[in-house]
Amino acid sequence: MEIPYTRTNRPDTGLFNAKIGIWLFLASEVMLFGGLFSSYIFLRVGADYHWPVHELTLWPGFVNTIVLIVSSVTVVMAWANLKMRKIAQYKLCMWVTIICAGVFMCLKAYEYNGKFHHIGVKLTDGTILTGHFPEEGYRVKLKGGSTVTLNLQTADPAYFLKWCVTPNPQFKTEAGQPQPLDQQGALMAFIDALVPGDHDSSSLGQLRRDAAAKDQKSVKLTATAPLEFAVKESKTFSHTATSITFRDGTVVEGASVEDKMTLQVDKVDVRSSLDEDKALAWHYLGDEWKKAFEEHSKEEAESHKKFDPRDERYLRHVKQMEIHAPTVAEHNTQHGGKHSAEAHAPGEEHAAGGHAAHYPEIVIDRKDVAFWSSFTPKWNTYYAIYFTLTGLHGMHVVAGALVLFYFLVFDGRRLKEDPEHLANRVEVGGLFWHFVDLVWIFLFPLLYLL
Amino acid sequence: MSAATATLDHHGAHAHDHSHDHHELGFWRKYIFSTDHKVIGIQYGLSGMVFLLFGFFLMMVMRWTIAYPGEAMPGMMMLTHLPLVGEFFTGWVERWAPGGVVSPALYNMFGAMHGTIMVFFGIVPLGFAAFGNFVMPLQIGTVDMAFPRLNMMSFWFFFISGVIMFGSFLLPTGAVQTGWTMYSPLADTDQMGVKNVWMHGHTWWLLAMVFNISASLLGSVNFITTAINLRAKGLTWFRVPFFTWAMMVTSFLLLLAFPPLEVAALLQLADRVFDASFYLPTGLVDGGKHIDISGGGNPLLYQHLFWFLAHPEVYVLILPAFAIISDVLPCNARRPLWGHKLMIYAALTLAFLSFIVWAHHMYLTGMGTMMSTFFQITTVLISVPSVILLTCLMITLWGGSIRYNTQMLFATAFLPMFGIGGLTGLPLAFTFLDLFLHDTYYVIGHFHYVVAPGTIFALFAGVYHWYPKITGRCMNDFLGKLHFWPSLLFMNVIFGPMLYQGMIGFHRRWYDGGKYFEQVTSGHLWTNEVISFGAWGLALSQVPFILNVFISIKGGKKVTSDNPWGATTIEWAAPNIPPHGNFVTEPVAYRGPYEYSVPGAKSDFTPQFEADAGTPASQAAVAQAHH
Amino acid sequence: MAHDNHDDLSKHVKTYMKIGGWLIFFTFVTVGLSFVELPTHGDNLLVGMALAAFKATLVGLIFMHLNHERSLIYKVLLFTLVFVVGLFVLIYLSGQNPLHFGGFEGVTPGH
């Protein structure tokens, strides 16, 4: 049995099967990205914050645009060369295309990585500070930890123990028996100990049901020595002055909880501040930086006189300032010629850590922070759509490159025996590749430039 | 050459053929990882039926608590006493229905999963994927789909998606609980504070949908390419039966409407897993606390993306039904399909319009009067092609000598049932009426009339109609009638009162059936019980069908002809239980697809694939085809 | 395309390179223009998108051979385009209400 029209065109439609197939597939891809672009429009039109413009570092996006254009040329040349049976050129062009895809993805990874480590902090008065955390990141700290309450239905001892800084923590039950929690399989042993009795099957569910039958919901353990915790905030549910509740329901109580956030600031944005004169930022950064900011504002206002002061572009220049040095004095000397606030996102080029030398470091009370996040989808809807669009596009790049790689490396027999069929396949793969380029042609200006 | 003699010829040639081209595929390649469109069609069909039945079970549990809120279910106890699995059920039931009383969480879970399973795992796989896969390539006289391996992939994506979807019941969080529509912000924030978002019923729902959508996309690309490029010789566009046309139009709907749903699902995934705020407005409060999100998103975005798919989706549900009926009705009325061309154009118009009516599901979102008016107009417009389709089918019956076998009973019952469904949609199309009816049982009644006694009846008709081609045997007609009459009765007992309840003001998604809302429901709560008994009755009426399907495989009456119903389309030229590669000799289409009772012809049907029909017109057609 | 012969194709290859060059050139233009502050930012968006659309058209017509394709493909793409535009426009408009009274000119800020 042979399927007709895999190599040759059907006379009345003038097309071979795969050609119809790929165009239909691309039509659905148009709808997919169409849906995403219309989401972009909807979110941007309805945004209730200052939509970032020229905020991303330009050069990786720019280079990637060129890289994709080059690969588009080479992939169509690969097809033409294969049609002409110039095999060496065909292979060369295919390799260049695949390498371009590799370069594209490397730059993408570099860009993403920078954003994962760059932090935005929105203070309660609307002022936004961006910057970096010191090496270990931001942690909620608890000192003198004494008791732990574990919820029998949901708790997993490993979950809270991971954040205990004190080495080798020891616990005892209320009855005073030692209760180890730290070794492999501890959970089972733990629950076994909690629900004494004759378990024919040591099934977890059975044990829990036994506990439920006794109406026992949780169990309290006491630390044999005071413990210290430093917890990632996303692992906690809530905390008070003396206790932290973890996401699995475990509650750790101690002497005190300290919740402060250390930030190495690289930008101040007062566009949404309630009162920029009394912005909370100045409480932390100090008057000198405030003065520097005011000077910067005046300067920028002067050179953007032609704008209405409500214009986004005016605000973008005048109400934001990048910081390039740990002290105002150094900042001013570096701040020589006219500095474009938008040429790149500050600090994104640096990997995590090692920023203390470059930026002023402040310690913020957590109660003054309304919201904080790295520059991931959480930060705002712009970054959310940025990651969704570029992430999905990146997956298309990888998929396209894999398909072309397959044709190039694993389809050698077809190249010898049936090059015309292989040419059809390369054409179809190429069509997909061009589509990927076409999407980027819109993505680049929408996300990086406008 | 009559159909009967054709059979003998075929079988002779068939045996001959085998000795030449004999490469035996192993069990796995033949039945499990098959690339044969017929096997894939049957795989889709069987899994679709199992899922449909499962979705129906969920509904029966829900109907219990609607009729008898707070009372223990009698059946649940039986599950927990089953051998082997009993232990497992005990834990699960205890968690979600303590003491056999359906918890609100379980009700929500079953409600959401009922809708999802029925639409995406029941009707579409059955109507589109199963019938389309099995019948369409045969009907256009080709050997297989254009991309057989993609076809297999499509089924396995669907299968994976099913495993994920059903697996989500067993997660600690249970399956998703926010309605089949998954409206944000509730669907974004529901049970957000779990330890591991990846192990959450909602996340699994979204992942399952991504696989399900991918399966549909692969399928639709394959269907369209096949229909365009692999038609038999002589099968010009207007000789293509309406069945294949409808399948093609359905494919286009899936192809172009599903991607925005994929977007909707991806953005919701980002909201839940990566803490994005696509659908979450600024300042959202949950449980008295500000949620830790940036905000700045918009829940309406979700509804737009969702309904951009979900309205075309309702035509994906109904067009395959029209497809099946358009083959069954003419065949058993022995009349040509009235207005074949007109129906094709109507289906195309329907498809086109279905892309610009979606926001009639959103009248009450405050989207703006201008837009509401626009969508109101397009919605009223779209009922025109629907009515055309229905009218053409009814006129087809006119003057026919009707054979009331089981498939014909289902097919004729489809007409008024779909009619009620469509007509009850019209009031909903008007904003001022929808203001009152939106989210009431009236809407539930409306769309179930279209899908349940509508589409599902058509699917039954299709099973009875093509069963001989699939198995070489007929299904039992007595059991068939025992299936049909109670089904028809109970369908109406279930969905009729819903229209009435909705007009009184019964809201959908009430876990206690409205007991709590006395002001509205007092004096009418008994209707809940009627409906619930209807549902259980409907379940019983399916027993004859299930028995019939399985018993007839071995025990049904053997058919002696490849064309037992005296039908005209090309699939009947293939030998029964068609082999891989389908036809013994390459079929050629000599004429249109519905030549029944042609004056002067030697029998009351003249198949498309027979060269010599004995009429002058057909002689001319033969002559033409040979040029 | 069965009708392409070798001469044609080597001519095509030259075209491909030329178009590639133009695309890179227009990328520079796009970046440059984004730093020019036109009367409103909307104008910048318009110009940027027009340039992108132009570049996309070049890719479609030349690299994807849409300058000589079969009618069937055009039909499919035409409908797709109509639906995407519908999706854009209708979603956008439903966020606005054209009957909404926005105040007298100059009185409401930001309009």
Ligand code: HEM
């Ligand atoms: C014949 C013309 C039709 C019209 C004018 C129409 C109109 C409507 C309208 C306006 C609604 C929204 C009601 C509301 O939520 O307040 C609706 C809901 C619905 N319709 Fe139709 N409809 C038609 C045909 C169909 C068909 C053929 C199907 C399916 C096979 C269908 C399935 C549905 C479903 C599933 C819903 C409810 C979805 C939900 O909210 O969960 N309709 N219809």
Ligand SMILES: [Cu+2]
């Ligand atoms: Cu609708």
